[in-house]
Each structure stands twice: as structure tokens, then as C-alpha cells.
Amino acid sequence: MGLYLINPILRLKKRLQKELLALQNDPPPGMTLNEKSVQNTITQWIVDMEGASGTLYEGEKFQLLFKFSSRYPFDSPQVMFTGENIPVHPHIYSNGHICLSILTEDWSPALSVQSVCLSIISMLSSCKEKRRPPDNSFYVRTCNKNPKKTKWWYHDDTC
Incomplete structure (x- = not known):
């Protein structure tokens, strides 16, 4: 018990391994973990995504980059779209940054990669x-490369 409480890296690895398994075994619809992305490090993942049928993004393919700091899950992961195809959306900037409150001020350690x-x-x-x-x-x-360092100004209450 003592080592687990003292060593935040062990806590981080255990939490990420649990979430990794959940994402592999029961991924959200249209999402799959890019297995190559976790071969060398557990603190950076790429999740492949396909736009849901019946939506403006039906059949389009995107990639989400998740980066986890040593303070995860107490701090939110850095999440952004990456790659060639960034969705054109009122809350997604052309550099892949996502304006979504659960990635910043509304984050809770109870949330997960799946949520x-x-x-x-x-x-x-x-x-x-x-x-x-x-x-x-x-x-x-003008933005920082890390979207977590942005002081977001929400254009509406749907972020």
C-alpha cells in the first residue's frame, strides 16, 4: 500500500493500463486505439476515429492524440486532433485544438479516455x-502548441 501511495508513477501506469484495456475491449462506436502508438510509451496514445453514420462526418477518418501528464487523472489529458484530416467544426481549430470544457475547467478524475x-x-x-x-x-x-495552456473563451454554451 505505501509504495503505491508514495509513487505517483505507479498510480499513473495502473490507471492508464486499466483505461487502455477498456478502450481495447469496449471502444466507443467508431473509435479504435492505434496499437502502434502505445508500443513505446503508455503516456501518449492515438485513437483512430470514423465519423458516425447519419452525421455530417459520416465515413470521414480522423485521429485523436491523447497525452497524459504525471498528474493524470487529477489533471485532464491533452487531447487534440492530429494528422492530415482535422474536422471542420465550430469548436475545432484548424490546428486540431478542441474547445471542449471537459478538457479544461470541467475535467474530473472520474472521467476517462472513453468518456x-x-x-x-x-x-x-x-x-x-x-x-x-x-x-x-x-x-x-497566436496559440500555444499545448491546448491545455490556452485560457479558453467559449463562444457558446455547447463546448
């Missing part, structure tokens, strides 16, 4: 029009 994935699926599925956030150009030019 983040489900929130992103829901966000994409409820989209009525493909467009970028109104401040996309300015944000992309």
Missing part, C-alpha cells in the same frame, strides 16, 4: 454546419 471520446463523438454528431470557430485564424497564429 472524452464519447463527448467528442457527441460534439461531432450534433454539428449542423461544417465551419471553423470565428477566431480560428487569430487563434492558430
